[in-house]
Amino acid sequence: MSVSTAAIDPSVCAPLPVLGQDVTVPLVTGGEVTYAALDYAASAPALQRVWDDVAAYAPYYGSVHRGAGYLSQLSTDLFENSRRTVAEFLGCRADDQVVFTRSTTDSLNLLAAAIPADCQVFVYETEHHASLLPWRDAQVTYLDAPRTPAQAVESLERALAGRDPYGPALVCVTGASNVTGELWPVKELAAAAHAHGARIVLDAAQLAPHHPVDIAELDVDWVAFSGHKLYAPFGSGVLAGRADWLQAAEPYLAGGGASRKVARRADGGVDVDWHTTAARHEAGSPNVIGVYSIASACQALTEAGFDSLVAREQELVSRVRAGLAEVPEVQVLSLFGDDAPRVGVISFVVRGWNSSHFAAALSAEYGIGVRDGLFCAHPLVRTLLGSDPQDPGECGAPEAEPGERSLNAIRVSFGAGTPDEHIDRFLRAVTELVQEGAQWKYRTEDGRCVPDRGEAARI
Numbered sequence: 001m002s003v004s005t006a007a008i009d010p011s012v013c014a015p016l017p018v019l020g021q022d023v024t025v026p027l028v029t030g031g032e033v034t035y036a037a038l039d040y041a042a043s044a045p046a047l048q049r050v051w052d053d054v055a056a057y058a059p060y061y062g063s064v065h066r067g068a069g070y071l072s073q074l075s076t077d078l079f080e081n082s083r084r085t086v087a088e089f090l091g092c093r094a095d096d097q098v099v100f101t102r103s104t105t106d107s108l109n110l111l112a113a114a115i116p117a118d119c120q121v122f123v124y125e126t127e128h129h130a131s132l133l134p135w136r137d138a139q140v141t142y143l144d145a146p147r148t149p150a151q152a153v154e155s156l157e158r159a160l161a162g163r164d165p166y167g168p169a170l171v172c173v174t175g176a177s178n179v180t181g182e183l184w185p186v187k188e189l190a191a192a193a194h195a196h197g198a199r200i201v202l203d204a205a206q207l208a209p210h211h212p213v214d215i216a217e218l219d220v221d222w223v224a225f226s227g228h229k230l231y232a233p234f235g236s237g238v239l240a241g242r243a244d245w246l247q248a249a250e251p252y253l254a255g256g257g258a259s260r261k262v263a264r265r266a267d268g269g270v271d272v273d274w275h276t277t278a279a280r281h282e283a284g285s286p287n288v289i290g291v292y293s294i295a296s297a298c299q300a301l302t303e304a305g306f307d308s309l310v311a312r313e314q315e316l317v318s319r320v321r322a323g324l325a326e327v328p329e330v331q332v333l334s335l336f337g338d339d340a341p342r343v344g345v346i347s348f349v350v351r352g353w354n355s356s357h358f359a360a361a362l363s364a365e366y367g368i369g370v371r372d373g374l375f376c377a378h379p380l381v382r383t384l385l386g387s388d389p390q391d392p393g394e395c396g397a398p399e400a401e402p403g404e405r406s407l408n409a410i411r412v413s414f415g416a417g418t419p420d421e422h423i424d425r426f427l428r429a430v431t432e433l434v435q436e437g438a439q440w441k442y443r444t445e446d447g448r449c450v451p452d453r454g455e456a457a458r459i
Contacts, residue, residue, distance in 0.1 A: 013308035016300070017048035018231065018417030025367045028440050028451040033367035036422035040229070041178050041345045041413035042371055044209055046293070047231040053296040054233070054289055064286050065257060065279075079288050082295035083278070089298035090223055090240050091214030097243040099278045100236060100291050104205040105130040107224035107239035108172070110281055111201055112138070114249035119168040122159055122198070124152070125379040126179075126335065131172050131203045132379070138170075145383045148336055149185040153192050160196035169198035175207030179377050179384070179411070181317070181345030182336050183211070190219045201241070205229050209415055210313060210343035212306045215241060227290060231416065232297040236290030247276045255283035301416070309416050313344050316414055316423055320346055323427035329353075329434050333384040333409060344418070347375070347411040349385070350434060355408040360449040361438040366429040368422075371411040381409055 024032040037045055057078065062071030064079045083098045092098065101107045112134035115121070121135040124143045132142075141159055146152035156171060163169060171193045176183050186202055193200040201222040204213050208225040215223055222241030227234065251258040251274055258280050261273040274280050301309065321338075324330045329351040334340065350358050359372035374381045387407050412426060441452040 013305070013312040015312075015419050016231075016304060016309075016416045018045040019048060019051055019233075020045050021417065021419070027367060028364040028453070036366070036368040036425055038412045038414055038418070038422060038426055039369050039371050040209070040415045040418070041206060041375075041411060043228045044231050044415055045417055046233040047297060047300050047417070049300045050232050050293050050296040054293050057292060058289070061289065064288050066285070075288050078292055079286060082291045085295040085298055086238055087240065089213075089302060090238075091216050092240055093216050095243060096215065096241050097246060097278045098238060098240045099246065099281050100286060100294075101224075101239055101281075102235050102287075103130075103228070103237040104128075104203060104224045104226040105134075105237075107237050108201070108203065109134045110239055110252045111170075111222060111224070111245075112136075113252055114245045114281075115170055116168045116245070116248075118165075119170055120163055121170050121172065122156065123172045124174075125383065126177065127172065127174055127377065127380075128178050128203065128205070129376045129378070130205070131174060132377075135172075145335060145380060149188070149340075153185055153188045156189060157192045157196065160193065160198055163196075166197070169193075169196070171198050171200040172203065173200065174203045174205075175213065176204075176210065176343045176345065177335070177377075177380070178206045178345060179347050179375050179380050179409075180334050180336075181206070181342035181347075181413075182334065182340045183207070183342060186220065187218050194219070199242070206343060206345060209301075211310060227294040227297065230294060230297045231300070232290070232293035234287060234290035234293055236287050236294050238294065243276075246278075246281060251283060252281040253283040257286070258283035304416070313415060316418060316420075317342060317344055317346070319423055320344075320412065320414075320427065324348060324430065327431055327434050330430065333381075335380075335384070344414040345411065346413070347381075347384075347409045349409050350430075353433075354449070355410045356444075356449040357438070357442055358433065359410050360442055360451070361433055361440070362426070362429055364442075364451045365433075365439055366425060368426055368429055370426075371413070373408050375409070375411055382407070385409065 023035045025035045026032050060071055060074055062075040064076050087098050101110055108130055119138055121138045121140045123132060126145045143155050143159060146155055173189055174184055175186055190200045199221040202220045204223050204225040207213055209230045213223060222239060224239050227236040258274055259272050260275050263271050265271055324332055331349050333347045349355055356372045359370050362368040362370055442449050443452045
C-alpha cells in the first residue's frame with residue numbers, strides 16, 4: 001500500500017471544520033490560547049458536518065426495528081441506509097456483511113468469538129492491544145516485530161507454512177500503526193494468508209481515517225474500525241466482511257434483535273431461531289445515532305475527496321518529521337525506516353526528558369494536547385525503545401518523576417481537521433522546551449505529570 005501525492009496541490013485542500021476548533025484553554029504561565037488537538041490517534045474531533053447531521057436527525061429519533069410509528073420507521077431506514085453507506089465506503093463485496101459494534105476492540109472480540117473452535121490465529125507483537133489480546137480461546141502464534149514490509153510477509157509465510165495441524169487459520173494485522181503511523185503491506189499479507197489457506201482481518205482503526213480502505217481491492221476477509229477515530233462521536237464501531245463464520249457462530253450477545261423466533265418447548269425449555277443477517281450479532285436496541293454518525297463521516301470524507309485529504313496530510317507529516325529532525329535530542333520511533341509511507345501518527349522520545357513531563361509541558365505551557373505512554377501497544381513500544389519487558393512504564397500511568405528517564409514515549413497525531421498553526425506551534429514548542437527547558441515546575445500526581453501550582457514558581 002502506498003500513498004501518492006502526485007498532481008495534487010495540498011494548499012487547495014483546507015482543513016475540514018471540526019468541533020472544538022475555537023476552544024481556548026488556560027496556560028499555566030498566564031493567559032489563554034486556542035487548543036491544539038494533536039491526539040487524533042486516540043480520538044479524532046468530530047467533523048462539524050457529522051454533528052450537524054446528527055443534530056438535524058435527533059428530534060426524529062425512534063426505536064430501530066421495533067415500532068410501527070413514523071419515527072421508528074424513519075430511524076430504521078436511517079440505520080439500514082447507514083449500513084449501506086459504510087459498505088460503499090469500505091468497498092464491500094456483494095455477499096459481505098456490515099455489523100455495527102461499539103468499537104474496534106468490540107469488533108475484534110466479536111470476530112474472536114466467531115472463529116471455529118480449532119482455528120489458529122497469527123498476530124504480530126506490533127499490534128494494538130485491541131488486535132493482540134482478543135484471541136484468548138484460540139491457539140495463538142505471536143510473530144516478532146518485522147523491520148521491513150518484506151520481512152513481515154516472509155515471517156508470516158514461514159509461520160503459516162509450518163502450522164500443524166493444517167486447519168482453519170486467521171491472520172490479524174494493522175493497516176497503519178497507532179505508534180509509528182507506518183503503513184503495513186496489507187495486500188501482500190492478504191495474498192500470503194490466502195495462499196496458505198488462512199483468512200485475514202484488518203485492524204483499520206488508524207488507517208480508515210487517513211487513507212481509503214477497499215476490502216475487495218486489498219482482498220482481506222474482514223475490516224474493523226472505530227467511529228471515534230473516523231471523526232464521528234459516540235461509541236460505535238464496524239466489523240465488515242465475510243458472513244460465513246459470523247452466521248455459523250453463536251450470537252455475540254443473546255437477546256432481542258438477534259433472535260427471529262423464540263418459543264417454549266413442552267419440557268419447559270426455550271427454542272430460539274437466530275437471525276443469519278448482521279442482526280445476529282447486534283442484540284439490544286442499536287445505537288442509531290452512533291451508527292448514523294459513522295455513515296455521515298464516511299460520506300463527508302468521500303465528498304471532501306480522499307486524494308486531496310491524503311495529500312495535505314502527507315505535507316503535514318513531512319513538515320513534522322523535518323522539524324523534529326532539526327532537534328538532535330529527538331528520536332522518532334520507526335519499524336520500517338525513514339522512507340516508509342505513513343499516516344499522521346508520529347511517536348518520539350526526547351533525550352534528557354521524561355516523556356510524561358514533556359507532554360505535560362506541551363499542554364500546560366503551549367495549549368497542545370498530545371499523548372504519552374505506551375499507547376496500548378506495550379510490546380511494540382518496548383521493542384522500539386529496546387527496553388526489557390520488566391522496565392517500569394504503563395499505558396498512561398508513568399512511574400518516573402519529572403526529569404527521570406521513563407519508558408514511555410510521546411505521540412503527536414493529526415488529520416483532516418488540523419490547521420497549519422497547530423503544527424507550527426507544536427514544532428516551536430518542541431524546540432523551545434529542548435533548548436530552554438520548561439518554564440514551570442511539575443510533579444507526579446495520581447500517576448500523571450502535572451504543573452506544580454502549589455509553588456507557583458518558574459524554573
